[in-house]
Amino acid sequence: MANLNINIGKLQLKNPVLTASGTFGYGTEYSDFMDISRIGGIIVKGTTLRDRQGNPYPRMAETPSGMLNAVGLQNKGVDYFIENIYPTVKDVDTNIIVNVSGSTIEDYIITAEKLNDLDRIPGIELNISCPNVKEGGMAFGTSCISAAEVVKRVRRAYKNDLMVKLSPNVTDISEIARAVEAEGADSVSLINTLLGMAIDSEKRRPILSTITGGLSGPAVKPIALRMVWQVAQAVKIPVIGLGGIMNAADAIEFILAGASGIQIGTANFIDPTVSIKVIDGINDYLDRHGFKSITDIIGALE
Amino acid sequence: MKKFMLDLIVKKNETLNNQYSLLILTSPEKLPEMLPGQFVEVRVDNSPSTFLRRPISINYVDYEKNELWLLIQIVGDGTRKMCELKEGEVLNLLIPLGNSFSLPENKAAKLLLVGGGVGIAPLLFMGSYLKERGYSCSFLLGGRSKDNLLQLCEFERFGDVYTTTEDGSHGERGFVTQHSLLNGSNFDLIYTCGPTPMMKAVASYATKTGTNCEVSLENTMACGIGSCLCCVTDTTEGHLCVCTEGPVFNITKLKWQI
Numbered sequence A: 001m002a003n004l005n006i007n008i009g010k011l012q013l014k015n016p017v018l019t020a021s022g023t024f025g026y027g028t029e030y031s032d033f034m035d036i037s038r039i040g041g042i043i044v045k046g047t048t049l050r051d052r053q054g055n056p057y058p059r060m061a062e063t064p065s066g067m068l069n070a071v072g073l074q075n076k077g078v079d080y081f082i083e084n085i086y087p088t089v090k091d092v093d094t095n096i097i098v099n100v101s102g103s104t105i106e107d108y109i110i111t112a113e114k115l116n117d118l119d120r121i122p123g124i125e126l127n128i129s130c131p132n133v134k135e136g137g138m139a140f141g142t143s144c145i146s147a148a149e150v151v152k153r154v155r156r157a158y159k160n161d162l163m164v165k166l167s168p169n170v171t172d173i174s175e176i177a178r179a180v181e182a183e184g185a186d187s188v189s190l191i192n193t194l195l196g197m198a199i200d201s202e203k204r205r206p207i208l209s210t211i212t213g214g215l216s217g218p219a220v221k222p223i224a225l226r227m228v229w230q231v232a233q234a235v236k237i238p239v240i241g242l243g244g245i246m247n248a249a250d251a252i253e254f255i256l257a258g259a260s261g262i263q264i265g266t267a268n269f270i271d272p273t274v275s276i277k278v279i280d281g282i283n284d285y286l287d288r289h290g291f292k293s294i295t296d297i298i299g300a301l302e
Numbered sequence B: 001m002k003k004f005m006l007d008l009i010v011k012k013n014e015t016l017n018n019q020y021s022l023l024i025l026t027s028p029e030k031l032p033e034m035l036p037g038q039f040v041e042v043r044v045d046n047s048p049s050t051f052l053r054r055p056i057s058i059n060y061v062d063y064e065k066n067e068l069w070l071l072i073q074i075v076g077d078g079t080r081k082m083c084e085l086k087e088g089e090v091l092n093l094l095i096p097l098g099n100s101f102s103l104p105e106n107k108a109a110k111l112l113l114v115g116g117g118v119g120i121a122p123l124l125f126m127g128s129y130l131k132e133r134g135y136s137c138s139f140l141l142g143g144r145s146k147d148n149l150l151q152l153c154e155f156e157r158f159g160d161v162y163t164t165t166e167d168g169s170h171g172e173r174g175f176v177t178q179h180s181l182l183n184g185s186n187f188d189l190i191y192t193c194g195p196t197p198m199m200k201a202v203a204s205y206a207t208k209t210g211t212n213c214e215v216s217l218e219n220t221m222a223c224g225i226g227s228c229l230c231c232v233t234d235t236t237e238g239h240l241c242v243c244t245e246g247p248v249f250n251i252t253k254l255k256w257q258i
């Protein structure tokens, strides 16, 4: 049994496996299938200041080895989260992290402030990379200036762990990572979805109501892995890698590329218990290769 | 209701015609309890173009024989692979998912189950469930031609069966909503599942006649358990997930233009 404990920024995790925002609900949707407290951390749905209905149906298109989504941050708002959802998840023995999104910087700040005082929420993931909303979202994450500005202002307002989720839809992701590091981000997570499109040739129409959407799943893994490797070399804060992880071998590739933790997204839809299998698989890998701790293989690419 | 991820074994794969197969699944263990209207999410292996699970209605459950029936229409690679499964092969399912059709309080209520194409699938289970509980019901089933009318003998075990085909090869010619049965009788509750235009026509008939009506929707899904929010339909309560708040909705809750 290797030591899987890892500290990432201000977070203390029992293992490096987290579930990605928007793909694991609030965690409780999965508790029929497994003991969700075994997961290192659960990043809940994208949460905004006010209630959002999201985009019209259809919001999903299956693609080769992946999927496009255009959910558009449907959620009932941060106050609803605090009053109705927090009580149902606060006793789960894992790190519950809230993914925060907004249309304006003020939205981000107020939402983060409201989450400051929840004892059992050790951190937030700042989503400056959602490709599916008209205002805000990815717009903040695709320029160094606006990414730095939103992180700076939220950093002043939020005292616990601040993970910043980066968009791959940029020319140089390392620059953005450095910009948010300079403003006090505790860690960066990447990648959010890649902007894509699907067309129904029979109907001569786009499949998604929004025409474009975010691509995820194994199709994006090589791009995600390359970006994690680049960012890990560019910043000193920890990097959390995600994009197309389907099994323990995929997860270990990200860790070798420099990630201190990994997130599992789309794979939860195919196997709701995949995160547990990845945790066990990482442990087996460490034992098999004679490593005592997960920290021995972070960035250990030869 | 607790959900499970189970490996079920193909006991029989019966080809009904070149478009449809009936998959009979079983397990060494007792199958979980399921309700009519619920569905399963099937993982399709060995089909590179089938990445996500496929939602399929529960067609029938035989608790005595420990059998779960799935009625499959071939529309793409995923459903084709399911129809090619051999006896003894294993199929991984999330089960049971979604809500169910509601039961009227009055056992004497006049109930009509209207199905079209592969949408008849959940109605067979509902018919058996109703009969077991002392209700009586009628089935009105429609298809393009007689090849699209499936499981008629099975339906006859649970109630009167009326049919329509567009080419007149079985029953009355036309669409289900043109069947003469709908002229004379008054029903208390209609359950329907099938192509959206058919369900909308049924919903419109129900609205006009003031009949209570439940429809079962087939939105495309990714997770099937309420975590991705991809499968929503617009309702009087906002966007609701078809996989958890549905697939069965009362038409008064939907924002259909009918």
Ligand SMILES: Cc1cc2nc3c(=O)[nH]c(=O)nc-3n(C[C@H](O)[C@H](O)[C@H](O)COP(=O)(O)OP(=O)(O)OC[C@H]3O[C@@H](n4cnc5c(N)ncnc54)[C@H](O)[C@@H]3O)c2cc1C
Pocket (backbone or CB within 6 Å): B039, B050, B054, B055, B056, B057, B058, B070, B071, B072, B073, B074, B075, B076, B077, B078, B079, B080, B118, B121, B122, B217, B218, B219, B220, B221, B247
């Ligand atoms: C709750 C629910 C219950 C269902 N029950 C059954 C059932 O009992 N038996 C059965 O055969 N099918 C059922 N379906 C539909 C079934 O899920 C799809 O036919 C299947 O996913 C298609 O997969 P495929 O890989 O064969 O085709 P794909 O290659 O994915 O698609 C082929 C074509 O079918 C269309 N299509 C795919 N999924 C749907 C859908 N959900 N609605 C409308 N068009 C679609 C695609 O746009 C495409 O044009 C149900 C769907 C839902 C949501």
Ligand SMILES: Cc1cc2nc3c(=O)[nH]c(=O)nc-3n(C[C@H](O)[C@H](O)[C@H](O)COP(=O)(O)O)c2cc1C
Pocket (backbone or CB within 6 Å): A020, A021, A022, A023, A045, A046, A047, A069, A071, A073, A099, A127, A130, A165, A191, A192, A193, A215, A216, A217, A218, A220, A242, A243, A244, A245, A263, A264, A265, A266, A267, B228, B229, B230
């Ligand atoms: C249906 C769906 C909804 C998502 N919602 C969010 C969200 O609310 N906030 C966010 O930061 N990322 C969201 N994502 C992106 C994922 O968290 C993740 O970054 C992306 O899917 C890549 O990882 P994967 O390939 O493992 O899925 C969503 C992804 C999917 C598929």
Ligand code: FES
Pocket (backbone or CB within 6 Å): B220, B221, B222, B223, B224, B225, B226, B227, B228, B229, B230, B231, B232, B241, B242, B243, B244
């Ligand atoms: S399919 Fe994921 S929420 Fe319904």
